[in-house]
Amino acid sequence: MTLSVEKRTRRRFALLFCVPLVFSLLFFLIDVMSERIDTQLLETHTLHSSISELWSLAQHAESAERGFLLTGNERELAPLRHATSMLDAEIHSCLSAAASERDLLPKVRLLAKLLRQRFEQAELAVRTMRTSGANSALTLVGSGTTEQATMNQIHKTTIDLLYALDVKERTYLEREHRINEASFGFFLAGTLITILVLTWLYRTLISYLHERDIAHSELAKLNAELEARIAERTKELQESNEELQQFAYVASHDLQEPLRTITSFSQLLEKRYKGRLDSDADEFISYIVTAARRMSDLINGLLVLVRLRKSGQASAPAAFDTILDEAEIALQASIRESGAQILREPLPSLFVDRVQFLQVFQNLLSNAIKYRREDPPLIRVSAKRESSEWIFSVSDNGRGFDPKYAERIFGMFQRLDSRDVSGTGMGLSIAKRIVERHGGRIWAESKEGYGSTFFFSLPASLEFQKPQKG
Numbered sequence: 001m002t003l004s005v006e007k008r009t010r011r012r013f014a015l016l017f018c019v020p021l022v023f024s025l026l027f028f029l030i031d032v033m034s035e036r037i038d039t040q041l042l043e044t045h046t047l048h049s050s051i052s053e054l055w056s057l058a059q060h061a062e063s064a065e066r067g068f069l070l071t072g073n074e075r076e077l078a079p080l081r082h083a084t085s086m087l088d089a090e091i092h093s094c095l096s097a098a099a100s101e102r103d104l105l106p107k108v109r110l111l112a113k114l115l116r117q118r119f120e121q122a123e124l125a126v127r128t129m130r131t132s133g134a135n136s137a138l139t140l141v142g143s144g145t146t147e148q149a150t151m152n153q154i155h156k157t158t159i160d161l162l163y164a165l166d167v168k169e170r171t172y173l174e175r176e177h178r179i180n181e182a183s184f185g186f187f188l189a190g191t192l193i194t195i196l197v198l199t200w201l202y203r204t205l206i207s208y209l210h211e212r213d214i215a216h217s218e219l220a221k222l223n224a225e226l227e228a229r230i231a232e233r234t235k236e237l238q239e240s241n242e243e244l245q246q247f248a249y250v251a252s253h254d255l256q257e258p259l260r261t262i263t264s265f266s267q268l269l270e271k272r273y274k275g276r277l278d279s280d281a282d283e284f285i286s287y288i289v290t291a292a293r294r295m296s297d298l299i300n301g302l303l304v305l306v307r308l309r310k311s312g313q314a315s316a317p318a319a320f321d322t323i324l325d326e327a328e329i330a331l332q333a334s335i336r337e338s339g340a341q342i343l344r345e346p347l348p349s350l351f352v353d354r355v356q357f358l359q360v361f362q363n364l365l366s367n368a369i370k371y372r373r374e375d376p377p378l379i380r381v382s383a384k385r386e387s388s389e390w391i392f393s394v395s396d397n398g399r400g401f402d403p404k405y406a407e408r409i410f411g412m413f414q415r416l417d418s419r420d421v422s423g424t425g426m427g428l429s430i431a432k433r434i435v436e437r438h439g440g441r442i443w444a445e446s447k448e449g450y451g452s453t454f455f456f457s458l459p460a461s462l463e464f465q466k467p468q469k470g
Contacts, residue, residue, distance in 0.1 A: 023186060023187075023189075023190035023193075023194075026186050026190075027183065027186065027187070030179055030182060030183045030186065033179055034176065034179050034180070034183070037172050037175055037176045037179065038176070040100075040168075040172050041169065041172045041173070041176075043097060043100055043101070044101075044165050044168050044169050044172065045169075046097045047094065047097040047098050047101060047104070047108075047161075047165060048162060048165045048166075048169075050090060050093050050094035050097050051094060051108070051111065051158055051161050051162060051165070052158075052162070053090050053094075054090055054091070054094060054111060054112075054115055054158070055154070055155070055158040057083040057086060057087060057090060057115070058083075058115055058118055058151070058154050060079040060080070060082070060083045061079070061080050061083045061084070061118065061119055061122050062118075062122070062151060063079060064076055064077055064078065064079035064080035064081075064083070064122075065080060065122045065125055065126065068080075068126060068129065069125065069129055069134060069138055070134075072129070072134065077126065080122060080126075083119070084119055084123075087115065087116070087119060091112045091115065091116075094108055094111075094112065095108060095109070095112065101168075103164075104161060104164055104165070107157055107160060107161055107164075108161065110157055111154065111157045111158065111161065114150055114153050114154045114157060115154060117150055118147070118150045118151060118154060121146065121147045121150060122147075125147070262288070266285060266288040269285050269288075270285045316351065316352075316353075316354065317349055317350070317351055317464050318349065318350065318351070318352050318353075318354035318357065319347070319349040320347035320348060320349065320350070320357070320383065320392075321344075321346065321347045323347075323354060323357050323358050323361060324344060324347060324361055324381060326358050327358055327361035327362045327365055328342060328365070330358075330362055331362060331365055331366060331369070334366065334369050334370075335369065338369050338372060338376060338377055339376035339377075340368075340369050340372075340376060340377035340378075340379060341376065341377070341378050341379070342365070342379045342380075342381065343378070343379070343380045343381070344380070344381045344382070345381070345382040345383065346383075347381070347382075347383045347392075348383055348385075348390055348463065349463075349464065350390070350458060350462040350463055350464070351462045351463075351464055352438055352458070352462060353434070353437075353438070356434040356437075357434065359430065359431070359434065360431045360434050360435065360456070361381075361394075363427035363428065363430065363431050364394040364431065364454050365379060365394065366427065367427065367428070367454075368394065368396035368398055368452075371396075371398045371399045371452075372396070372397075372398045372399070373397070373398060373399055373449075375397065377396055377397065377398060378396065378397045379394065379395070379396050380393075380394075380395045380396075381393070381394050385460065387460075388459065388460050388461075389440070389457045389458060389459055389460055390457065390458045390459075390460060390462075390463075391455060391456075391457050392455065392456050392457070392458070393453055393454070393455050394453070394454045395451060395452070395453035395454075396451050396452055396453075397450075397451040398451050398452060399448070399449065399451075399452075400446040400447050400448045400449055400450050400451050400452050401446045401448060401452065402446075402448055403445070403446060403447065406443065406444050406445070406446070409428055409444065410428045410429055410431075410432045410442065410444075411429060428442075431456070435456045435457075435458070438458055438459075438462065439458070439459045439461075439462075440456055440457045440458040440459065441456065441457050442454070442455065442456040442457075443455050443456075
């Protein structure tokens with residue numbers, strides 16, 4: 001339900017943004033059209049002014065010409081000279097203004113041609129006045145002459161152009177009025193639609209917020225119920241785990257006493273009656289003694305695992321060189337018997353449980369000695385810092401194993417050899433638990449007949465610095 005409301009809300013938001021976008025585009029187009037009409041009106045006014053100015057120049061030139069011919073005073077020619085000096089500039093301005101008015105451009109060119117012709121006629125009349133006298137000049141410009149015909153054409157062409165420009169101006173003004181009305185209509189419609197969309201969106205948001213609050217309330221209620229179930233289940237699992245640990249501890253501890261009795265009496269039978277009974281009895285007694293010892297080793301291994309689960313990780317500085325020394329001392333008998341040689345490199349000091357890592361080294365060294373070949377064991381122990389962790393390695397020249405079993409050997413009670421080698425198959429499993437409890441990992445690399453190398457890593461954060469003097 002919440003998702004559908006969110007989708008509807010998104011759609012309405014999109015609509016809200018589209019409405020002003022559409023109207024903005026319409027207003028932009030209207031504005032462009034309005035600017036274009038304003039430009040056309042301005043061009044029309046400019047052309048109108050230029051044509052009116054040309055007609056004014058023609059009138060001034062004609063008045064100056066007539067005044068000079070009637071009075072002979074050179075001062076009367078001042079307007080003609082002024083108009084002649086301005087004629088080319090005004091014609092050029094008028095033609096430029098008429099460039100966008102293609103329908104009027106031919107008439108504007110005709111007007112320019114007539115004006116130049118009329119000014120040439122005026123200059124001719126002035127020269128005639130100066131050379132031949134007033135009578136000849138007046139005869140030249142008299143009624144029905146070429147000058148009068150040219151002036152009439154200029155007047156007619158000017159009137160036609162101004163009328164056409166007035167028509168165009170009225171057309172542009174009507175278009176502008178219609179565009180302004182359309183702009184106002186679009187503005188009004190856009191405002192009303194925006195108000196409606198905002199109202200619609202407001203109601204949707206209120207509905208969405210209300211439904212979201214309900215959904216959050218239901219989710220909080222479900223989370224509370226789930227947390228309560230998890231807490232209850234966790235408590236049950238903790239109680240069950242504690243009961244299982246207690247059972248394993250009590251069972252393994254209580255089994256020690258009858259097992260010691262079985263071991264003790266089976267060893268006593270073996271000692272007193274060996275050779276006095278038949279060979280089958282000696283073999284059976286040997287089986288009992290071996291099985292009792294193995295059972296004792298298994299129970300001790302289970303006790304170690306239980307203690308690992310129950311004990312907390314110690315945070316005391318421990319030198320791994322010292323731990324390795326203690327492990328060698330504990331395995332001195334096996335070392336001497338096998339002729340093993342242990343080579344070492346300097347080892348770091350870290351915050352670890354010293355007793356547990358003594359057990360790790362004992363297990364790794366013991367395995368290297370037990371799974372030896374005919375040659376005396378050669379064991380190398382080293383450590384190096386790599387990035388954020390210390391990598392320890394214990395390598396040997398023993399039997400080795402198939403690499404496909406590299407993970408299996410760390411499982412509980414997992415052994416790859418036959419029963420000719422003593423052990424419970426729990427040593428590597430215990431070592432793995434100890435290393436993982438300290439935030440590290442353990443793995444092995446090997447090849448059958450070429451020895452094995454066991455690695456384990458510990459975080460470099462377990463390092464400790466000796467306080468500096470002074």
